[in-house]
Amino acid sequence: MFDKILLLVNSAENLPEFNELGVREVILLYVVEEDIVEYADFWCFVTPKELIEEVKKAAMKELVEVASKFKVKTKCIVTKGNVAIETLKVAEAEGVSAVFLSEGAPRILDVVHFLNLPIIVIKKKKDFRLDKILCAVDLKDSESLLRYAKLGRDVILLHVIEGEEREVERRLNEISKNLGKAEVIITKGKPCKEIIRVAKEKEVTLILIGYSGKLFGTANCVIKKSKIPILISK
Known part of the structure; x- marks a missing residue:
């Protein structure tokens, strides 16, 4: 790839x-x-x-x-x-x-x-590895992210909720099945802060995030504040 x-x-x-x-x-x-x-x-x-x-x-x-x-x-x-x-x-x-x-x-x-x-x-002091990927999912544009998520040995799908939780959970579970190995996390709060928090707690080696729609500003924030390597999908 x-x-x-x-x-x-x-x-x-x-x-x-x-x-x-x-x-x-x-x-x-x-x-x-x-x-x-x-x-x-x-x-x-x-x-x-x-x-x-x-x-x-x-x-x-x-x-x-x-x-x-x-x-x-x-x-x-x-x-x-x-x-x-x-x-x-x-x-x-x-x-x-x-x-x-x-x-x-x-x-x-x-x-x-x-x-x-x-x-x-x-990122400094952090090796770029594909061992464990945190994929910050915007359900409106997730296809391009998923082809990179498949590179990870372990994958966590994260969505910071703004809409109806049941619908979000259903769609994330569908994506998880397609990957065949993904943990699903749904959380509330400011997207940038939540992505960085979950990435640290789960000890991921790479953050995967899109750069369109609402994720544009979030991606810029994560780039500046995260201490973990980031893959920005276009």
Whole structure:
């Protein structure tokens, strides 16, 4: 499912073992942000163009070092511009199936918003594993989530209730049967807070959430506040 992925390396930490995820090729991308030219004013002997070129060289050296840690095919790309737009351009040009970001990546919410691809946000001190997935389900748009939920060894379906509880429970049980292995949890409260609470209590290794409808704002909140890796389904 993730045979070719893009990894934004502007802040790469706690990188997963991509070969264990079935990844065959990793595109490593470093985006030199245009506002870096402002720093040239502090160095009278460096022009903005020269500064950008020096940063690009240093970035490529870093990418090559990161690439050496992987046991799969890699390609290193350094570009200049807006992080979100450049990530989108490279993702489309390379035909990747998913994008991995570190939680320290610049303009992370912009990248998530612009891309129409699955996005995995890696968290510090937490390995990216598919052992136990918490799937935050919006019953109006759950199909795209379920194909990723099937990757987990154990799956928890969570719905923060706003409507009739009986109908919600019936539909979640139907989804659970299709997965063949999912625990169902229905709770009340603020979606972001409840997702993070249940994820912590159940000791899940990955939070799976959509990015459409009401989950748009919830996903942004979870990205910022969760200490557990997140897969955003588009």
